[in-house]
Amino acid sequence: MDDSGIKKQNWDVKETELFLEILKELDMKKCLDGRKVRNNKLFKVAHRRMTAAGYHRSVDQLKFRWKLLKSAYYKCKREPDSPAPTKIQGWWRYEKTMVAIMESRHPLVGPGVNSDRNDEVTEESDGEASVLHWPQPCPDNTTQNLDLIIKMDPEMDSQLKIGFIGAGNMAFGIAKGILSGNVLPANVKVSAPSSRNLGRFQELGIAVTHSNIEVVCGSDVVFVAVKPHLVPLVLNEIAQHVTDRHMIVSVAAGVTLATLEELLPENSVAIRLMPNLPCLVQEGALLFARGSHAKQEDGALLRSLLHRCGLVEEGPEAWIDIHTGLSGSGVAFVYLFAEALAEGAVKMGMPSALAHSIASQTVLGAGRLLRDSGKHPAQLRSEVCTPGGTTIYGLHTLEQGGVRASTMSAVESATERARELGRKSTAGSRK
Ligand SMILES: NC(=O)C1=CN([C@@H]2O[C@H](COP(=O)(O)OP(=O)(O)OC[C@H]3O[C@@H](n4cnc5c(N)ncnc54)[C@H](OP(=O)(O)O)[C@@H]3O)[C@@H](O)[C@H]2O)C=CC1
Numbered sequence: 001m002d003d004s005g006i007k008k009q010n011w012d013v014k015e016t017e018l019f020l021e022i023l024k025e026l027d028m029k030k031c032l033d034g035r036k037v038r039n040n041k042l043f044k045v046a047h048r049r050m051t052a053a054g055y056h057r058s059v060d061q062l063k064f065r066w067k068l069l070k071s072a073y074y075k076c077k078r079e080p081d082s083p084a085p086t087k088i089q090g091w092w093r094y095e096k097t098m099v100a101i102m103e104s105r106h107p108l109v110g111p112g113v114n115s116d117r118n119d120e121v122t123e124e125s126d127g128e129a130s131v132l133h134w135p136q137p138c139p140d141n142t143t144q145n146l147d148l149i150i151k152m153d154p155e156m157d158s159q160l161k162i163g164f165i166g167a168g169n170m171a172f173g174i175a176k177g178i179l180s181g182n183v184l185p186a187n188v189k190v191s192a193p194s195s196r197n198l199g200r201f202q203e204l205g206i207a208v209t210h211s212n213i214e215v216v217c218g219s220d221v222v223f224v225a226v227k228p229h230l231v232p233l234v235l236n237e238i239a240q241h242v243t244d245r246h247m248i249v250s251v252a253a254g255v256t257l258a259t260l261e262e263l264l265p266e267n268s269v270a271i272r273l274m275p276n277l278p279c280l281v282q283e284g285a286l287l288f289a290r291g292s293h294a295k296q297e298d299g300a301l302l303r304s305l306l307h308r309c310g311l312v313e314e315g316p317e318a319w320i321d322i323h324t325g326l327s328g329s330g331v332a333f334v335y336l337f338a339e340a341l342a343e344g345a346v347k348m349g350m351p352s353a354l355a356h357s358i359a360s361q362t363v364l365g366a367g368r369l370l371r372d373s374g375k376h377p378a379q380l381r382s383e384v385c386t387p388g389g390t391t392i393y394g395l396h397t398l399e400q401g402g403v404r405a406s407t408m409s410a411v412e413s414a415t416e417r418a419r420e421l422g423r424k425s426t427a428g429s430r431k
């Protein structure tokens with residue numbers, strides 16, 4: 001790799017001090033443990049914070065600066081009486097902070113391991129500064145490992161600034177899920193044209209505004225949560241404020257990654273996410289697909305942010321419309337069924353409130369058992385049916401009404417509608 005651009009950097013004192021302060025705040029000591037994805041994530045967050053402060057350094061430039069700072073630190077440690085290292089001008093200004101960062105670290109290294117030596121990089125070495133060689137390396141390409149990363153450095157998310165454009169039900173559901181993780185309300189901002197939906201966000205301690213641009217300028221991750229037909233309008237409005245600091249996550253049904261990328265500046269990190277309303281109670285089912293400039297670590301960051309919203313999966317974009325029918329809309333199909341169950345009981349003479357309460361508990365219990373047992377629904381259904389008993393009579397009636405075929409058709413229609421919305425949004429963005 002030609003890294004001459006990375007090496008020729010002129011850092012001023014303020015910039016270096018800010019960089020070190022950010023690393024200290026991000027608790028570098030807990031993060032630099034040889035896990036490449038996690039280290040990349042840390043530098044990416046630092047990059048976003050530096051950009052926000054007006055210092056435009058790439059992630060690679062930050063890594064290289066860190067490498068030089070570490071070399072200076074080790075040089076001083078090895079030869080305390082020698083003159084200050086020359087590669088970091090004014091090293092004496094940073095020495096105290098570097099010592100604070102370096103000497104409070106290594107909590108994951110086992111006894112007997114000389115972690116300082118394993119970590120040491122010299123100015124001559126061309127190894128990647130952030131990839132250290134400590135025990136238990138963690139390859140970065142499996143869901144399991146990403147989950148591990150999320151579990152092991154949850155405090156990372158608390159440093160991120162999160163924005164929502166649109167203050168409707170879906171934004172509120174995701175915001176609630178995110179806040180039940182590690183994100184602080186003070187780091188979240190939401191915008192909408194009117195105030196009617198903003199009060200509930202304020203109750204959570206979230207800042208509100210009527211300016212979408214204010215949200216973008218103050219955030220690292222921006223959720224676009226407006227109705228699909230408004231996405232082009234909103235992206236046109238914010239595009240000139242979107243930088244490489246940002247990750248733009250659209251939850252709009254149907255709106256494709258191609259449309260998002262066409263409306264955003266070149267190389268923008270865009271992600272298409274399809275959540276569902278139970279994010280409100282941290283029981284959502286969410287599927288996302290990464291755009292062409294969104295890296296694996298961006299996906300890991302999003303997973304980490306959303307992990308309290310419910311089940312979070314990544315898949316190819318073609319599955320997003322299907323997931324919209326299955327789950328985004330699917331919850332409404334389940335509500336319809338719950339409502340019909342209750343109405344059946346009311347018809348047979350049960351008071352309505354009790355019937356609805358029992359119907360909701362029935363859906364909840366059936367869902368939990370289905371998820372937690374890992375059994376196929378047909379297996380559980382057969383476990384409920386006594387031969388010649390009540391259930392099989394009821395199921396026969398449902399089959400006569402075509403419940404299975406109409407449920408499959410409902411998922412199909414909702415998927416097709418999402419695809420249609422996608423075609424419309426593509427055509428709209430080209431106008
Ligand atoms: N509801 C659901 O279950 C799911 C929804 N989605 C997707 O989420 C998105 C949002 O849906 P939902 O939350 O239900 O919609 P809502 O109608 O509840 O909310 C839409 C929000 O967008 C705001 N808004 C309108 N115009 C603008 C604008 N120009 N700039 C900023 N904000 C604007 C509205 O403002 P105001 O408050 O002033 O009216 C409102 O707060 C949709 O694209 C939908 O496809 C995805 C999965 C599930």
Ligand SMILES: O=C(O)[C@@H]1CCC=N1
Pocket residue numbers: 253324328329
């Ligand atoms: O009905 C809709 O279009 C949105 C998307 C999935 C759920 N609600």
